Amino acid sequence: MSSHTDHHSRTGVVVIGGGSTGCGIARDLAMRGISVTLVERGNLTHGTTGRMHGLLHSGGRYAVADQESAKECIQETRVLDRIASHCVEMTGGLFAKLPADEEEYFQEKLQGCRDCNIPAEVLSGEEARELEPHLSPEVEKAIWVPDGAIDPFRLCVANAADADRHGGRIETHAPVTDLVVEDDAVVGVKVRHESGPGKRVHGKEGETEEIRADYVVNATGAWAGHVGEMAGLDIEVRPSKGVMTIMNVRQVDTVVNRCKPKGDADIVVPHETTCILGTTDEEVDDPDDYPEEQWEVDLMIDELSQLVPMLEDARTIRSYWGVRPLYEPPDTGTTDPTDISRQFFLLDHDERDDLGGMTSIVGGKFTTYRLMAEKISDHVCEQLGVSTRCETAEEALPGSEDFSVLRDYMDEFGLRSPIGKRSVQRLGSKADEVLKTGEPNPVICTCEAVTRAELRDAIGGSGTDLNAVRLRTRASMGNCQGGFCCHRMASELYPTHDESVVRESLDELYQERWKGQRHALWGEQLSQAMLNHALHATTMNRDRDPAKGSSAVEYADFDAGPGPAVDADGSTRATADGGVPDGGVSNESVTDESVSSGDGGDDAAGGTRGDQ
Amino acid sequence: MSKPESESEPTPDEYGTAQSESEFESDPVEAFDDAIDMDLRSGADDCYKCSTCDTSCPVAEVDDEFPGPKFQGPEQWRLKRGDDHDIDPSITDCSNCMRCDNACPSSVPLSQMHNTARGEYVEGLAPSLWNAEDAIADGEYREALSYLGDIPAELSIEFVRNRVLSNYGTMAGLGSKFPRLTNFVMSNRITKEVNDRLLGITGERDFPEFADQTFREWWRERGGPKVESADKRVAYFHGDYSNYNTPEVAKAMVRVYERFGYEIRVPTQRCSGTPMFANGMLRDARRAAEVNVTNLGDFIDRGYDVIASCTSCSMALRQEYPELFDFEETEKVSVHTYEALEYLRIHEDLEGELRDVKDVEFPDLAYHAPCHARNQGISTQAVELLSEAEGFEIEDVGDSCSGISGTYGWKTEKYDKSMQIGEDMFEHMRDAEGDTGLTECPTCAMQMGHGTGYEIRHPLEVLEAALVN
Ligand SMILES: Cc1cc2nc3c(=O)[nH]c(=O)nc-3n(C[C@H](O)[C@H](O)[C@H](O)COP(=O)(O)OP(=O)(O)OC[C@H]3O[C@@H](n4cnc5c(N)ncnc54)[C@H](O)[C@@H]3O)c2cc1C
Ligand code: SF4
Ligand code: SF4
Secondary structure, X not given: OOOOOOEEEEEEEEEEOOOHHHHHHHHHHHHOOOOEEEEOOXXXXXXXXXXXXXXXXXXXXXXXXXXXXXXXXXXXXXXXXXXXXXXXXXXXXXXXXXXXXXXXXXXXXXXXXXXOOOOOEEEEHHHHHHHOOOOOOOXXXXXXXXXXXXXXXXXXXXXXXXHHHOOOEEXXXXXXXXXXXXXXXXXXXXXXXXXXXXXXXXXXXXXXXXXXXXEEEEOXXXXXXXXXXXXXXOOOXXXXXXXXXXXXXXXXXXXXXXXXXXXXXXXXXXXXXXXXXXXXXXXXXXXXXXXXXXXXXXXXXXXXXXXXXXXXHOOEEEEEEEEEEEEOOOOOOXXXXXXXXXXEEEEEHHHHXXXXXXXXXXXXXXXXXXXXXXXXXXXXXXXXXXXXXXXXXXOOOOOOOOOOOOOOHHHHHOOOHHHHHHHHHHHHHHHXXXXXXXXXXXXXXXXXXXXXXXXXXXXXXXXXXXXXXHHHHOOOOOOOOOOOOHHHHHHXXXXXXXXXXXXXXXXXXXXXXXXXXXXXXXXXXXXXXXXXXXXXXXXXXXXXXXXXXXXXXXXXXXXXXXXXOEOOOOOEOOOOOOOOOOOOOEOOOOOHHHHHHOOOOOOOOOOOOOOO | OOOOOOOOOOOHHHHOOHHHHOOOOOOOXXXXXXHHHOOOHHHHHHOOOOOHHHHOOHHHHHOOOOOOHHHHHHHHHHXXXXXXXXXXXXXXXXXXXXXXXXXXXXXXXXXXXXXXXXXXXXXXHOHHHHHHHHHHHOOOHHHHHHHHOOOOHHHHHHHHXXXXXXXXXXXXXXXXXXXXXXXXXXXXXXXXXXXXXXHOEOOOOOOOOOOOOOHHHHHHHHOOOOOOOOOXXXXXXOHHHHHHOOHHHHHHHHHHHHHOOOEEEOOOOOOOOHHHHHOOOHHXXXXXXXXXXXXXXXXXXXXXXXXXXXXXXXXXXXXXXHHHOOOOOHHHHHHOEEEHXXXXXXXXXXXXXXXXXXXXXXXXXXXXXXXXXXXXXXXXHHHHHHHHOOOOEXXXXXXXXXXXXXXXXXXXXXXXXXXXHHHHHHHHHHHOOOOEEEOOOHHXXXXXXXXXXXXXXXXXXXXXHHHOX
């Protein structure tokens, strides 16, 4: 590591990690008046948060085995429904019993829900099918619970935006490369900004910064051990992977769980325009490098079509994997990862390892992120001698203040009703500000109904990082997986950014879209991928030979305007007839490698993992 | 084919009594529509977003406000969530020509999606109107009045207009009781003004004239079939139009088929539903379809195939019924239904019969293929047949849509667009050698005549003139 550092700064608290936990902590601390800086190595939700299932747990899933977690879940679900309504869809959930499932467990589940104050109601098979017509005729009965669906991207962005509003600083694409330790205490972090501080711009030089702080919070989830190592700490995170498969449409509008003790492939969660099938639980050595295997995807479809038979032949658009940040206190000695508690742990390294100035938070789950943030913020405040109270359970997040989706979309926004409705659902109370631009507002992503105005707003918040734009808006996340809209999204960056920046952003987005589809290449999605490829090959020369070529595109070689292009020196250059040595195409693209390697473990372009 | 018993007796439901033919009969059908409850989100799985459907939509071509079939179908359905009922109003701008259906390389059920969404839209728009109707049917007049009080006037007028247009048979049934008077009144300038202003039915078009005698009256007077046969039997679905307005087409069908030795039956029937689908009146369509499916099903059981002389009617029985309704015999009726010329070409050597016929009544023909013929794969049948025959010169005037699409072109606000869509066809007809227009579809014929002033014939009429003494 070079000893030169480009920037030096000071802050009250550094939070490492921009997942739900880190974003929640940053908001909480900022609201308590503490100056806070959040640093994240990719974009927000780059880690596990961007690769989770999207279930807002009522607690029903834990009601038998882990009642402590179950109680926290129902409490937090109620809070989130209130403070994050634009990220939440209260779908309700079912625990459906098939003939093979134990009656005794069904009763235990019901009793467990009642014990934990989770509203639960028994439905007959017919009643359950009335609610969800595509449920298997085999389903004998079901327990209804108040599960929901939640969009992790919107939630994290809203938390970060609120931290920012309260004076916090959010730095993405800024991995922590070292912890600064002085006199047995962590006093700061070193980060490498991939494109200078501030919003990401492709092609901008990287810079380094040392951020000194009164306190450091390590909220890096499955990566907490890696960060700990930087100060010689041993944090026993046991990462465990799980697969999720995304269907093209919503076969169900309610969360559907199989009513049996823990098992693989037992839940379908409706998510925006899709349904997500999940999942597995398998310990891995390295949260950054683990195999993504086709049998896992097949298992999802085979098992879950027992519950919802139409899944068997339905179109899947992609699959993705996430790693759970499971933590096991020393000496527990559990061998099966599903036995590890879903609760969270605060590890104060002063108490634990005699290293002051830093606490790590590990374990837990997305649904209880706010509670976790509250606990650790209380702890940090105690260290800093601050006594402000936590208000995150009462104050609505930006976007969730008082809004209604019942609007006249055509009259108000000039949008067709399903487009207007989905936009307002995503934007929440920001809808008027974002959509009423007074300018033409075409739909750019037709699968997910995202208009130019919404994209421009997202670009305003994330620079040239089109993957971050995607996560904010859902653009390119529909059935064409970006084949018809990635380039339209990219052209929104022009002319603010020049051609090479736009091209690099486009390549990165298109890459990322392709990655997840590799696990869905059969049937309709295979046809889609081939059509996308052909379109991009014939219009953007994406099938070029990566081994050849110069670095810049000579646009004039394709279209020199009326008459031959004349250079400053008076010479005439080649025109559109192909008289160009290299086909006139840029190449040097590092990213091309990862397209062809197809091994699934790559993540060359930081910030492209966040999925769904 | 074995000869079922009592097959030579006219079947009891064949003629129908005046009573049961009345359009006002109340059917024992509960107001529960399968199509309205249908969830077609999974139909979006087949869409690749290629936009081929959009490029083949005649309405999108002339109407910049119309978002096109891809949006109306797979996109709108995919964006739906379980509890959503706000279908975009633009669904009512689709003319239901079904060209998109035919264009899609991936068999996305576009027209099924459109029809279902349109039904849902109308249902959502006018629950009070439907409730009022149901209340009237139940004799609860006070309740009916209370429903009607809630509705803004423009809405109820558009609804009434669309109901009038889509229940053409009801109006025609009344009108044809006094054909001369009705024709006089309907062609009256004042009536046209009133229709245009108050109901939104364009005054630019001449209302189709009612025949002095309906086809069914003629058939009854004639004493039914003149030919009996054990193995060549067809049940004729004439539809409203050739019953009330162009019985000459229906009669041509009878003469041609009898010339080839077919026994013809004319089951009791209601409108095929085509105009009802196009206007989202799925409740009406369902009532009509149930009568049709039940009656035609009986005939099929007794060895008859169903033939229709209107391509939209055969389309409805073959494709739309199975897509939208789930009666017991829907599927059976669907697979046993044919367009009349199609059926004859399958079973008879029409080419051979026509080869040496010279000196025909309509020698120079300009043919327009109805959109709904295209979907059934029969858009080239007339040209294939007649271009082989020495006595005829026939020219296809191109594959554009005529633009009228049943009731679409009758609406005041759609009239100009309808004529713009038809412009290609009019121009090609004028350029064509032929001076007689030819098409299987009665509303296309209306549009062809309206746009060019030509006389328009049905292929069955041409066959009748050439083959029946
Ligand atoms: C398959 C699966 C399904 C799940 N489903 C659900 C569910 O349906 N409901 C639910 O409530 N929970 C679910 N969970 C659990 C939930 O996703 C996690 O508990 C939660 O998202 C963890 O958030 P986090 O912020 O602690 O960790 P992360 O989201 O992983 O955040 C840590 C962040 O730290 C960053 N980071 C790492 N190293 C560095 C560094 N050196 N410098 C800077 N930043 C760094 C990472 O990039 C990452 O963004 C699921 C988990 C898995 C694996
Ligand atoms: S049915 Fe015809 S008018 Fe309607 S969307 Fe399809 S092509 Fe367009
Ligand atoms: S033609 Fe078919 S596949 Fe192509 S966009 Fe239209 S519906 Fe989709």
